[in-house]
Amino acid sequence: MSEKDKIIYDIRHIKKNFGKLEVLKDISMQIRNGEVVTIIGPSGSGKSTFLRCLNLLETPTAGELWFEGKKIDSGTDVKMLRRDVGMVFQQFNLFPMFTVLKNVMYAPMHIRKVPEAEAREQAMTLLSQVGMADHADFYPEQLSGGQQQRVAIARALAMKPKMLLFDEPTSALDPELVGDVLEVMKQVAQQGMTMAVVTHEMQFARSVADRVVFMDKGYIVEEGDPNDIFTHPKEERTQTFLKRLLHADI
Amino acid sequence: MDVVIDTAVKYNDIFMSGIKVTIVISIMSCFFGLLLGTILAFMKISGVKVLQAIATAYVEIIRGTPILVQISLVFFGLPFLGIHFPSFQIMGVDFERLSAGILALIINSGAYECEIVRSGIQSISKGQLEGAMSLGFSKWESMVRIIIPQAIKNILPVIGNEFVTLIKESSQVSVIGMADLMYTATTIQGISFQPFPPLVIVAVYYFILTFAVSNVLRALEWKFKIKAVR
Numbered sequence: 001m002s003e004k005d006k007i008i009y010d011i012r013h014i015k016k017n018f019g020k021l022e023v024l025k026d027i028s029m030q031i032r033n034g035e036v037v038t039i040i041g042p043s044g045s046g047k048s049t050f051l052r053c054l055n056l057l058e059t060p061t062a063g064e065l066w067f068e069g070k071k072i073d074s075g076t077d078v079k080m081l082r083r084d085v086g087m088v089f090q091q092f093n094l095f096p097m098f099t100v101l102k103n104v105m106y107a108p109m110h111i112r113k114v115p116e117a118e119a120r121e122q123a124m125t126l127l128s129q130v131g132m133a134d135h136a137d138f139y140p141e142q143l144s145g146g147q148q149q150r151v152a153i154a155r156a157l158a159m160k161p162k163m164l165l166f167d168e169p170t171s172a173l174d175p176e177l178v179g180d181v182l183e184v185m186k187q188v189a190q191q192g193m194t195m196a197v198v199t200h201e202m203q204f205a206r207s208v209a210d211r212v213v214f215m216d217k218g219y220i221v222e223e224g225d226p227n228d229i230f231t232h233p234k235e236e237r238t239q240t241f242l243k244r245l246l247h248a249d250i
Numbered sequence: 251m252d253v254v255i256d257t258a259v260k261y262n263d264i265f266m267s268g269i270k271v272t273i274v275i276s277i278m279s280c281f282f283g284l285l286l287g288t289i290l291a292f293m294k295i296s297g298v299k300v301l302q303a304i305a306t307a308y309v310e311i312i313r314g315t316p317i318l319v320q321i322s323l324v325f326f327g328l329p330f331l332g333i334h335f336p337s338f339q340i341m342g343v344d345f346e347r348l349s350a351g352i353l354a355l356i357i358n359s360g361a362y363e364c365e366i367v368r369s370g371i372q373s374i375s376k377g378q379l380e381g382a383m384s385l386g387f388s389k390w391e392s393m394v395r396i397i398i399p400q401a402i403k404n405i406l407p408v409i410g411n412e413f414v415t416l417i418k419e420s421s422q423v424s425v426i427g428m429a430d431l432m433y434t435a436t437t438i439q440g441i442s443f444q445p446f447p448p449l450v451i452v453a454v455y456y457f458i459l460t461f462a463v464s465n466v467l468r469a470l471e472w473k474f475k476i477k478a479v480r
């Protein structure tokens with residue numbers, strides 16, 4: 001089995017309850033090395049919760065998570081897992097008191113103990129990659145949402161994760177800023193990053209994703225090749241959702 | 251008017267020592283109140299039910315009873331419970347009264363400063379914590395490195411207001427015979443047989459104090475803000 005086909009994340013029958021509310025009912029999924037999976041589904045279907053289970057911002061109520069062949073249990077170092085599985089949020093969550101450069105350098109310096117000069121150099125390289133090098137000395141509040149999100153992607157990449165989670169990375173952006181962010185994500189994907197992306201940007205899903213997963217009410221209803229899912233979905237719920245998505249142009 | 255000025259000049263030493271005491275007790279109770287308030291705030295957001303319940307009960311009881319009652323309870327209650335502060339003179343004030351007065355003010359302002367600290371921390375979005383944790387910082391590191399520095403920026407101006415409030419509220423410790431600025435009015439009323447002028451003088455001094463402190467704080471806040479935008 002080649003490196004590329006190796007399963008990096010094996011999700012087995014996970015459930016998540018918030019009190020009495022069952023948000024994830026029985027989710028199984030395998031994500032392969034270098035694969036880009038997009039997750040779509042109506043609001044409230046549990047997409048964010050699922051993603052947050054993958055870096056243990058939420059702890060699944062039941063089921064098993066296997067990352068790189070190792071089962072995640074009470075003995076797992078959650079901080080180590082989070083270094084390997086980075087996350088990009090809808091609201092960017094950049095640190096407002098730091099400059100762009102410091103936002104990107106901060107975690108490598110303090111967590112991986114990278115020397116400052118090296119961290120700076122690496123951060124500048126990443127910032128040029130996302131087209132933000134000329135804004136290195138700016139503060140987040142001085143940037144547009146799209147620019148903040150590109151910095152947030154650089155910040156996540158700076159920890160050299162093995163996989164990245166994106167939770168609706170373009171939903172908080174003005175429409176004209178979405179393209180730049182998607183372009184950066186596409187570039188990251190082409191460099192071989194394993195990605196799980198909750199998004200409703202069909203164009204992105206079609207041109208970048210290897211697989212689309214449709215979630216509804218805490219279950220995976222259907223999954224497959226993006227072009228198949230978008231052109232002839234098998235399940236009725238998927239059909240209804242896609243019809244609404246196309247018309248509402250979310 | 252002349253009477254007022256004459257009184258102010260004649261008893262200047264007494265007024266000044268009263269001002270000194272008022273400033274000292276306000277600073278002490280604001281500072282230690284902040285410490286107590288911070289501990290209570292962390293109890294409240296700890297997620298540990300017992301600690302939360304204790305802190306909540308404390309804050310509610312203190313905020314629901316008059317400060318005058320609290321001061322008297324501490325002053326008369328401590329000896330009743332067998333707790334005695336040594337009795338000697340410091341800054342012209344009986345140490346026993348001073349300690350009881352400051353302690354009462356700390357107990358009181360702790361409750362208010364708890365709410366200031368708690369809302370300061372909780373005003374920082376959960377996203378900041380998750381942003382830091384998603385990079386691999388522990389929850390504790392994320393609090394110390396990311397949340398608390400931002401919270402302090404929000405909290406400081408409000409603590410400044412609390413300090414101004416304390417300058418005024420602390421006047422109530424004069425009921426237990428503590429020689430703060432308010433108490434000097436009573437003293438001088440007694441020795442000068444003039445009921446009115448000392449009160450006017452004391453009012454003016456309180457106003458000068460709070461006005462000066464408010465403006466200094468506002469200036470600091472400005473400087474802080476300008477710095478924050480680099």
Ligand SMILES: Nc1ncnc2c1ncn2[C@@H]1O[C@H](COP(=O)(O)OP(=O)(O)O)[C@@H](O)[C@H]1O
Nearest residue numbers: 018021023041042043044045046047048049050
């Ligand atoms: N921390 C939480 N506590 C309680 N309920 C939650 C929490 N997080 C999410 N939920 C609930 O779980 C359901 C799924 O939420 P979410 O995963 O955000 O869905 P999606 O991302 O698909 O819109 C919603 O009903 C939401 O209200």
Ligand SMILES: [Mg+2]
Nearest residue numbers: 047048049168
């Ligand atoms: Mg969501």
